[in-house]
Amino acid sequence: MGLLVDGHWQDQWYDTKSSGGKFKRQASQFRDAISDSPDARFAPESGRYHLYVSLACPWAHRTLIFRALKQLDAHIDVSVVSPDMLEHGWTFAEYPGTTGDRLYGCDYLHQIYTRAKPDITTRVTVPVLWDKHHQTIVSNESADIIRMFNSAFNGLTGNQDDYYPQAHRHAIDEINQFVYDNINNGVYKTGFATTQAAYEEAFEQLFAALDEVEHRLSGQRYLVADVLTEADWRLFTTLVRFDAVYVGHFKCNRRRIADYPEISDYLRHLYQYPGVSETVNMDHIKRHYYFSHTMINPTQIVPKGPALDLEQPSKRNQGG
Ligand SMILES: N[C@@H](CCC(=O)N[C@@H](CS)C(=O)NCC(=O)O)C(=O)O
Numbered sequence: 100m101g102l103l104v105d106g107h108w109q110d111q112w113y114d115t116k117s118s119g120g121k122f123k124r125q126a127s128q129f130r131d132a133i134s135d136s137p138d139a140r141f142a143p144e145s146g147r148y149h150l151y152v153s154l155a156c157p158w159a160h161r162t163l164i165f166r167a168l169k170q171l172d173a174h175i176d177v178s179v180v181s182p183d184m185l186e187h188g189w190t191f192a193e194y195p196g197t198t199g200d201r202l203y204g205c206d207y208l209h210q211i212y213t214r215a216k217p218d219i220t221t222r223v224t225v226p227v228l229w230d231k232h233h234q235t236i237v238s239n240e241s242a243d244i245i246r247m248f249n250s251a252f253n254g255l256t257g258n259q260d261d262y263y264p265q266a267h268r269h270a271i272d273e274i275n276q277f278v279y280d281n282i283n284n285g286v287y288k289t290g291f292a293t294t295q296a297a298y299e300e301a302f303e304q305l306f307a308a309l310d311e312v313e314h315r316l317s318g319q320r321y322l323v324a325d326v327l328t329e330a331d332w333r334l335f336t337t338l339v340r341f342d343a344v345y346v347g348h349f350k351c352n353r354r355r356i357a358d359y360p361e362i363s364d365y366l367r368h369l370y371q372y373p374g375v376s377e378t379v380n381m382d383h384i385k386r387h388y389y390f391s392h393t394m395i396n397p398t399q400i401v402p403k404g405p406a407l408d409l410e411q412p413s414k415r416n417q418g419g
Pocket residue numbers: 100101126127155156157158159188222223224225226239240241242
């Protein structure tokens with residue numbers, strides 16, 4: 100775990116001293132966009148873009164889900180890093196289910212960042228959307244990448260499914276912010292806290308938010324009424340990791356997702372949505388967190404359990 104400073108890799112853990120034990124996530128640096136407007140620097144072309152992901156990472160997972168939902172598999176290729184993120188950060192070391200760097204044969208993901216900008220100072224995160232034409236990173240912000248995948252390639256694929264429909268944008272933006280602050284990032288704020296007070300504050304926020312989501316889902320099918328939107332997929336990637344990792348490793352243990360009947364049903368429904376279960380790799384998920392965060396789990400032992408019921412029926416599959 101570390102970061103690039105002026106293009107040089109430095110091995111160091113997150114700084115929580117300056118923030119009273121609280122984990123603060125840094126903003127992504129590459130925020131360009133693929134667009135089908137005629138003068139776009141990044142035009143939607145088949146085979147031009149490449150995704151670097153970890154199958155463990157909930158943010159990268161969003162992009163893999165949108166790649167599947169929007170039938171972009173044939174147009175955007177993927178390199179999968181090793182789940183082990185240690186002194187070199189994300190690497191292309193061999194591990195079952197990884198691919199190596201399919202573009203340049205690099206050993207480390209930080210080499211992809213310095214290829215884009217040799218003197219860069221940044222954290223080295225997944226996902227990365229790479230442009231082979233300009234040899235640079237288009238974006239390393241998953242929230243932006245899924246929006247591009249949602250619409251920019253429609254002309255190429257013919258897939259018009261819309262997970263950010265105009266009529267619901269305000270409601271989607273609102274629930275996204277709530278879910279991001281309290282749940283997606285909330286589990287990290289809980290797990291990476293280095294003082295009791297910071298941990299407890301994040302923990303209370305997280306479970307208050309999950310209680311609210313449970314209540315909301317008892318009256319409606321999805322987060323935004325009965326329309327399946329990006330807000331659901333953004334929540335899904337945290338929910339699917341929750342019982343396997345966040346309950347134990349991040350000490351998010353007031354309740355499991357299995358203890359929330361509506362959220363559990365919703366989670367199973369989303370998991371069973373065509374194309375989605377193939378994007379979930381529980382081995383990479385568990386291995387990454389338990390093996391890489393050695394200050395939380397110094398023995399690096401990866402738990403065998405828990406047994407999960409993601410394949411069980413969901414009432415939402417029947418339109419319930
Ligand atoms: N804002 C980014 C966050 C991505 C992110 O933090 N990814 C984690 C993996 S789950 C990472 O690569 N962390 C490495 C680090 O912080 O050094 C996004 O949503 O795309």
